[in-house]
Amino acid sequence: xxxxxxxxxxxxxxxxxxxxxxxxxxxxxxxxxxxxxxxxxxxxxxxxxxxxxxxxxxxxxxxxxxxxxxxxxxxxxxxxxxxxxxxxxxxxxxxxxxxxxxxxxxxxxxxxxxxxxxxxxxxxxxxxxxxxxxxxxxxxxxxxxxxxxxxxxxxxxxxxxxxxxxxxxxxxxxxxxxxxxxxxxxxxxxxxxxxxxxxxxxxxxxxxxxxxxxxxxxxxxxxxxxxxxxxxxxxxxxxxxxxxxxxxxxxxxxxxxxxxxxxxxxxxxxxxxxxxxxxxxxxxxxxxxxxxxxxxxxxxxxxxxxxxxxxxxxxxxxxxxxxxxxxxxxxxxxxxxxxxxxxxxxxxxxxxxxxxxxxxxxxxxxxxxxxxxxxxxxxxxxxxxxxx
Amino acid sequence: xxxxxxxxxxxxxxxxxxxxxxxxxxxxxxxxxxxxxxxxxxxxxxxxxxxxxxxxxxxxxxxxxxxxxxxxxxxxxxxxxxxxxxxxxxxxxxxxxxxxxxxxxxxxxxxxxxxxxxxxxxxxxxxxxxxxxxxxxxxxxxxxxxxxxxxxxxxxxxxxxxxxxxxxxxxxxxxxxxxxxxxxxxxxxxxxxxxxxxxxxxxxxxxxxxxxxxxxxxxxxxxxxxxxxxxxxxxxxxxxxxxxxxxxxxxxxxxxxxxxxxxxxxxxxxxxxxxxxxxxxxxxxxxxxxxxxxxxxxxxxxxxxxxxxxxxxxxxxxxxxxxxxxxxxxxxxxxxxxxxxxxxxxxxxxxxxxxxxxxxxxxxxxxxxxxxxxxxxxxxxxxxxxxxxxxxxxxxxxxxxxxxxxxxxxxxxxxxxxxxxxxxxxxxxxxxxxxxxxxxxxxxxxxxxxxxxxx
Numbered sequence: 001x002x003x004x005x006x007x008x009x010x011x012x013x014x015x016x017x018x019x020x021x022x023x024x025x026x027x028x029x030x031x032x033x034x035x036x037x038x039x040x041x042x043x044x045x046x047x048x049x050x051x052x053x054x055x056x057x058x059x060x061x062x063x064x065x066x067x068x069x070x071x072x073x074x075x076x077x078x079x080x081x082x083x084x085x086x087x088x089x090x091x092x093x094x095x096x097x098x099x100x101x102x103x104x105x106x107x108x109x110x111x112x113x114x115x116x117x118x119x120x121x122x123x124x125x126x127x128x129x130x131x132x133x134x135x136x137x138x139x140x141x142x143x144x145x146x147x148x149x150x151x152x153x154x155x156x157x158x159x160x161x162x163x164x165x166x167x168x169x170x171x172x173x174x175x176x177x178x179x180x181x182x183x184x185x186x187x188x189x190x191x192x193x194x195x196x197x198x199x200x201x202x203x204x205x206x207x208x209x210x211x212x213x214x215x216x217x218x219x220x221x222x223x224x225x226x227x228x229x230x231x232x233x234x235x236x237x238x239x240x241x242x243x244x245x246x247x248x249x250x251x252x253x254x255x256x257x258x259x260x261x262x263x264x265x266x267x268x269x270x271x272x273x274x275x276x277x278x279x280x281x282x283x284x285x286x287x288x289x290x291x292x293x294x295x296x297x298x299x300x301x302x303x304x305x306x307x308x309x310x311x312x313x314x315x316x317x318x319x320x321x322x323x324x325x326x327x328x329x330x331x332x333x334x335x336x337x338x339x340x341x342x343x344x345x346x347x348x349x350x351x352x353x354x355x356x357x358x359x360x361x362x363x364x365x366x367x368x369x370x371x372x373x374x375x376x377x378x379x380x381x382x383x384x385x386x387x388x
Numbered sequence: 389x390x391x392x393x394x395x396x397x398x399x400x401x402x403x404x405x406x407x408x409x410x411x412x413x414x415x416x417x418x419x420x421x422x423x424x425x426x427x428x429x430x431x432x433x434x435x436x437x438x439x440x441x442x443x444x445x446x447x448x449x450x451x452x453x454x455x456x457x458x459x460x461x462x463x464x465x466x467x468x469x470x471x472x473x474x475x476x477x478x479x480x481x482x483x484x485x486x487x488x489x490x491x492x493x494x495x496x497x498x499x500x501x502x503x504x505x506x507x508x509x510x511x512x513x514x515x516x517x518x519x520x521x522x523x524x525x526x527x528x529x530x531x532x533x534x535x536x537x538x539x540x541x542x543x544x545x546x547x548x549x550x551x552x553x554x555x556x557x558x559x560x561x562x563x564x565x566x567x568x569x570x571x572x573x574x575x576x577x578x579x580x581x582x583x584x585x586x587x588x589x590x591x592x593x594x595x596x597x598x599x600x601x602x603x604x605x606x607x608x609x610x611x612x613x614x615x616x617x618x619x620x621x622x623x624x625x626x627x628x629x630x631x632x633x634x635x636x637x638x639x640x641x642x643x644x645x646x647x648x649x650x651x652x653x654x655x656x657x658x659x660x661x662x663x664x665x666x667x668x669x670x671x672x673x674x675x676x677x678x679x680x681x682x683x684x685x686x687x688x689x690x691x692x693x694x695x696x697x698x699x700x701x702x703x704x705x706x707x708x709x710x711x712x713x714x715x716x717x718x719x720x721x722x723x724x725x726x727x728x729x730x731x732x733x734x735x736x737x738x739x740x741x742x743x744x745x746x747x748x749x750x751x752x753x754x755x756x757x758x759x760x761x762x763x764x765x766x767x768x769x770x771x772x773x774x775x776x777x778x779x780x781x782x783x784x785x786x787x788x789x790x791x792x793x794x795x796x797x798x799x800x801x802x803x804x805x806x807x808x809x810x811x812x813x814x815x816x817x818x819x820x821x822x823x824x825x826x827x828x829x830x831x832x833x834x835x836x837x838x839x840x841x842x843x
Contacts, residue, residue, distance in 0.1 A: 184417075195410055211446065214435060218438070218439055219436050221436070222421050
């Protein structure tokens with residue numbers, strides 16, 4: 001979301017909220033019991049949809065600029081590649097160890113691959129703002145991270161489409177439901193653009209956006225479809241069709257972290273590391289595959305882009321941060337498929353986010369320094385915080 | 389509901405067409421979804437219902453504005469059409485879940501109403517207010533009790549009552565008839581941004597009448613009990629409870645008002661969160677203590693307005709927070725209207741609502757004459773007193789619980805009459821403000837607003 005500074009606010013991905021939620025939640029200290037957690041489910045549903053809407057608004061836009069077409073394609077390819085690199089080993093692993101079969105296995109592996117394929121946009125911005133980095137590599141990474149959300153969101157929309165409620169009056173194939181997911185988002189987005197009208201009225205725009213998005217979340221939940229897919233499409237459509245797209249982005253930007261932090265807290269509280277007997281192996285496999293995939297991505301970027309060349313091999317590790325979309329997908333799975341599948345997807349997404357927090361921002365800072373995009377001497381973080 | 393700083397330009401035909409089309413699309417989408425999956429988990433239906441009522445209520449209010457109807461009518465109409473008695477787009481579970489929004493809305497309404505009562509204005513109109521309180525309360529109560537007795541043959545549950553029980557029940561009905569609707573008054577005021585003696589007088593009367601209703605209800609219940617149930621004895625215990633209720637509510641409201649004053653002055657940020665926390669948390673506490681929620685919040689708003697300089701800032705913050713909540717509140721009220729019951733009881737409900745309106749008009753004229761009000765007030769002061777809503781239903785519920793011998797008939801009739809007053813009252817009040825020339829000539833902002841988050 002353009003124009004809203006995040007410098008000085010906690011960790012890059014917000015992983016501390018996930019950890020806090022986990023510690024307070026029913027599986028560690030138990031200060032928040034399962035029954036109490038369930039009362040927050042509607043809030044979690046709305047938060048998941050709203051974050052997807054914000055991602056849609058900012059899709060393919062870095063700061064105030066539209067991302068270059070090549071970067072958008074690159075971002076899409078990177079997340080597709082990462083998703084595939086996660087899917088294959090996990091598929092092979094779960095054939096032997098996981099007590100899931102048939103489509104449940106597809107849901108589990110596909111959910112993890114979708115949740116863990118992104119590089120969070122917050123991390124790149126956080127590092128660049130905190131250390132005052134500017135240059136072509138920062139721009140490239142910013143655009144890639146803003147453009148890599150499409151494949152995982154489509155994957156989630158398709159996966160959810162296979163599990164629509166029984167006894168529907170119509171027989172629609174799963175691909176048809178996936179189209180309904182996207183089509184509904186298109187309709188809602190077009191309605192939002194129409195109702196926002198010619199003159200931008202900030203107050204009225206809030207009512208329209210909130211009403212349409214909450215209604216969209218409710219209807220997709222009713223039909224068992226992915227609210228992430230619908231709300232993301234709605235956000236993209238509104239941003240394309242409305243002449244007030246810049247003002248809208250500016251208007252909703254402050255809600256990003258205000259919604260994300262409670263969402264991460266709730267997601268953390270939902271995490272159950274005992275979801276599946278073999279969850280440790282799944283976590284290990286996912287993290288290893290993700291490190292490998294991002295490492296290969298870093299090498300490829302270095303070979304393809306002059307801006308990335310001087311950053312060295314550490315660039316790949318700098319792409320390991322995950323956060324908003326990962327946890328949103330994880331939580332959506334936990335709410336939609338309560339039990340071992342949803343819990344495992346969420347636990348894996350949380351573990352990947354926490355691991356990425358340890359490695360990603362530091363590696364990214366090193367890469368940007370090697371690329372000459374962080375001016376020495378660096379601003380000491382504590383001094384920077386004092387300014388903030 | 390207005391709010392925010394940006395004024396809307398007049399809406400053209402294209403905008404109206406877009407709004408009507410959007411409304412049709414929204415209804416069609418939810419219709420398809422509810423027919424595809426009729427039974428669902430409650431929470432899912434509730435989430436969808438919130439968004440749907442917010443949007444359709446808003447759009448309908450824009451469209452009914454073309455024919456001069458108030459926005460409240462639009463919110464109610466959207467709720468009625470979408471509710472469980474017409475299209476069944478919103479099921480009964482969701483409507484019940486949404487009534488939790490009521491506590492938040494009522495808190496905001498009472499806070500805003502109290503904050504609009506300025507001591508200086510009250511001093512100026514104390515004579516009018518005193519006469520209106522006496523005449524509108526006692527005359528309407530007595531007249532409606534008589535009307536109830538006169539039409540008893542057409543009221544199913546009243547035909548079997550003994551003479552004494554009939555007199556007691558009529559007294560209770562008379563008390564019910566003097567309840568007004570602070571929410572409708574503030575809703576119309578917010579839309580029309582009316583300023584003038586009719587608006588000020590109506591607001592002062594409606595907000596203060598809550599205390600009068602509480603006192604008269606206690607008195608009526610004490611008097612009616614031995615008449616309705618001859619085995620019970622005359623007891624003044626109700627007055628003890630009343631004293632506890634009123635004094636406790638005023639004390640807690642004053643404390644809350646002082647806290648809010650300090651908060652607005654020293655912090656002044658995140659008022660939305662404070663209002664939401666108060667609306668839900670404080671309402672629960674007040675219910676637990678058996679205090680009058682409306683009175684406590686009204687006193688709090690009054691304290692902020694009159695014992696500090698934070699009144700305007702406070703009102704602005706409430707208007708911004710309330711605009712979203714009010715749409716859902718009134719649309720939910722529309723969905724809650726029991727049309728089947730109204731269909732069954734409509735002849736007697738129309739008779740009772742019509743006579744209440746006539747008696748209110750006569751009482752208004754009489755009170756204005758005695759208070760020597762200006763002609764414009766004499767003519768229109770009654771119009772804002774026709775609306776009834778949540779308070780009346782609350783009183784009906786109290787009576788039903790206190791006198792189980794009356795069965796559910798009393799409450800059913802009350803629901804039917806309140807439904808009519810809820811639909812007709814706001815239309816009359818807006819018409820009166822327009823005719824009195826007190827409505828603002830600036831185009832209204834009807835879409836709900838949320839305060840822009842501080843950067």
